[in-house]
Amino acid sequence: MNSANLHAENSARAVYFYEFSYVGQLSAQHNFVDQIRGASHRDQTSYIIDFYKWTGNYSDLDTRDRLTTMWTDFVKFEDPTAFESSLISLKWQKYSKGEKKYLSIDNDLKIKSDPLPNGFEFWKKIYEKNYWHPTPLTPENINKINKNKKK
Numbered sequence: 001m002n003s004a005n006l007h008a009e010n011s012a013r014a015v016y017f018y019e020f021s022y023v024g025q026l027s028a029q030h031n032f033v034d035q036i037r038g039a040s041h042r043d044q045t046s047y048i049i050d051f052y053k054w055t056g057n058y059s060d061l062d063t064r065d066r067l068t069t070m071w072t073d074f075v076k077f078e079d080p081t082a083f084e085s086s087l088i089s090l091k092w093q094k095y096s097k098g099e100k101k102y103l104s105i106d107n108d109l110k111i112k113s114d115p116l117p118n119g120f121e122f123w124k125k126i127y128e129k130n131y132w133h134p135t136p137l138t139p140e141n142i143n144k145i146n147k148n149k150k151k
Contacts, residue, residue, distance in 0.1 A: 005097050066105070100114045
């Protein structure tokens with residue numbers, strides 16, 4: 001979310017934010033803890049490049065078709081929902097710091113607002129307390145670094 005906020009503030013191009021919630025036959029199994037439910041961190045990749053096995057499940061195939069269509073339309077048109085279809089029946093709204101709209105990708109597509117407002121504030125405090133703010137590499141800073149190494 002921090003990255004989405006920074007991109008939205010500093011880029012002239014549109015920012016699209018999503019949450020992948022779909023769980024199907026190609027999703028990672030949570031065998032180590034019974035209480036964990038839902039999609040894993042990189043599950044959407046399985047539906048694009050088929051990590052584990054081919055699936056004949058219609059819902060899995062619809063999810064794959066949605067993802068590949070949205071990703072290729074984003075590359076071609078800078079708009080992941082440039083065209084509506086039987087699988088993509090809504091317009092993915094742009095994310096901005098003022099309008100925190102995002103797409104929930106599950107069995108259906110839904111536009112939602114403000115993902116994890118309380119959770120984000122918790123992690124933002126930890127991030128700001130512990131983040132190292134690197135010095136940009138400029139010729140002037142490189143000279144300073146080289147001088148310090150010689151000492």
